[in-house]
């Protein structure tokens with residue numbers, strides 16, 4: 001019996017250091033578990049003589065009930081405390097300033113691209129697109145540049161295979177559209193193009209907008225008028241424009257279009273190499289050979305085409321002197337537009 005009472009005392013001592021629900025659980029197992037100290041006292045009852053058994057049993061049972069109640073009491077205290085602590089530790093301080101999520105914005109290239117698109121759409125052009133990975137046929141052959149044509153060398157081409165290239169310009173979209181549609185056509189085709197070239201004015205990937213118009217009586221004067229009004233709305237109404245004779249295999253005659261240098265107002269500077277003019281696009285009347293390739297009768301139809309680089313347009317409009325800035329993803333640069 002003394003043994004049983006001393007168990008009660010040792011439990012009381014130990015229960016003082018049960019400072020968590022987990023520790024208390026260990027105590028419960030130690031005393032009341034299947035092989036616990038109290039449980040084994042209860043089991044030992046059968047070995048005690050029948051006369052002593054009731055008195056002894058009563059003591060063991062009282063101690064057992066006492067320990068049970070004590071454990072339950074301490075447990076509910078501990079649980080309450082742990083709950084309080086959690087509320088404090090998990091509390092949200094609503095007086096703290098919120099976390100700042102920076103906003104993204106449109107990339108300057110996309111911005112200029114949509115400005116250009118809006119101008120042409122307002123003049124009745126439709127937008128079409130073609131694939132970046134293009135057949136040699138569409139990129140060169142059908143544009144009157146057969147294999148071994150010297151003009152192919154002007155465009156440092158990335159070849160995927162003998163017949164497949166990364167398109168070097170957006171002109172293949174002319175062929176794709178004319179193959180599946182009949183005139184009259186007024187189309188612009190923006191997109192990415194690729195050339196194996198890299199320096200302060202060239203990146204291996206850049207953007208172009210192609211434009212073309214085909215109908216029964218399209219004249220060079222239509223091309224001139226259209227491009228002049230485009231340039232005046234994109235840059236300014238005072239921007240001087242000039243057409244210079246040039247050559248492209250898919251246009252005849254061909255021209256290069258310059259604007260008066262916007263850095264020196266035509267006086268001559270480093271950017272325009274003292275000419276007072278900046279080249280901004282290539283253009284011309286669609287070569288009858290190209291019409292033949294797509295099954296249009298060149299006796300009936302005429303048309304013009306032009307192509308411009310978006311990066312170049314953006315650089316001129318915003319006085320940017322290094323094309324690589326567009327692709328370095330420096331937020332300080334990108335945030336300015």
Ligand code: PHE
Nearest residue numbers: 169171248282283305306307
């Ligand atoms: N595709 C030509 C280039 O990238 C530009 C161009 C387009 C010229 C349409 C004439 C007509 O250099």
